[in-house]
Amino acid sequence: MSEKSFKVRNVSISVADTVDEAKTNFANSLEHQAKVSITARNQFLIGVSGGSLIKTLAEEILPKLRTDFNKWKIFFCDERMVPFDHPESTYGLYKEKLLGKFPGLTEETFVPVNISLSVEEAAKDYESKLRSYFPHEYKDPLPAGQAHFPRFDCLLLGLGPDGHTCSLFPGHPLMKEKTLWVAPIKDSPKPPPERVTLTFPVLHKARNIILFLTGEGKADIIKRIIVDCEKLPGFFINTTEPNCDVIWHLDAAAGSKIPRQKNFMESLEPELKEWEDRTPVFQADSKDIAY
Secondary structure, eight states: OOTTEEEETTEEEEEESSHHHHHHHHHHHHHHHHHHHHHHHSOEEEEEOOTHHHHHIIIIIGGGOOSOGGGEEEEESEEESSOTTSTTOHHHHHHHHHTTTSTTOOGGGBOOOOTTSOHHHHHHHHHHHHHHHSOOOOSSOOOTTOOOBOOOSEEEEOOOTTSOBTTBOTTOGGGGOOSOSEEEESOOSSSSSOEEEEOHHHHHHOSEEEEEEOSGGGHHHHIIIIISOOOSGGGGGGGOOTTSEEEEEEETTTTTTSOOOHHHHHHHHHHHHHHHTTSSOOOTTSOOOBO
16 A cells, blocks of 8 residues: 555545546546456446536546447436536536547437436436346345345546535435435525436445546545545445445545545544444345345
């Protein structure tokens, strides 16, 4: 373990010297996960977030990848209920930035939210779409309080200045959602107010989660989550079940308020374990009911 890389349990934090180095690390992680998934299951089911990630992926990450984009299926971790030609549309921006630029990536690669529906119906419709890609359910009755959830190969998550991820905001009731795959939100504190979002149980069942964060503007919220263990939505990214690998790719500016000692991450072990037990995840020795 170098002084710039920390790991506890299934959570890794990588702090690169430069933005370019952080981008290379991000690209390497994504390429590796795509390769493993395609080799094992002949497909790569990935959920993406919006914001600045779109431009970074389109211009600096995807061009580096050695992968078969024909095997990719791209879902959305959340979506704003606006027309696809609206500047706030995540799907619209991905279409603009990616289509026609990467052989194998077509409109059929994407699984968009139906924004012509009401937000409640759009969430139900999107969950139905997801179930067609993650159809397996065990015949045995599930334990009380448990439900079948999808297992994405990878989720690319963002982190807002208030600590939100997807459209899961601090203090919002959706923080406690335990059964829905996709939930509607009509009162987002960040406009536009109507959105659909994946829920924490879905995040927690992913095979891999990647966060790519750079710049001084991210340093404070990263410290609040990683160092102070403030119970913001971003903190619960780290409390996934053990079968989900989480990696934070940061540059030096974003990671400037994280201690660089090896024992720092070790000190987080009790905190993460305590909150893992309180989140809607499945115990490591239970039957894996995600597919």
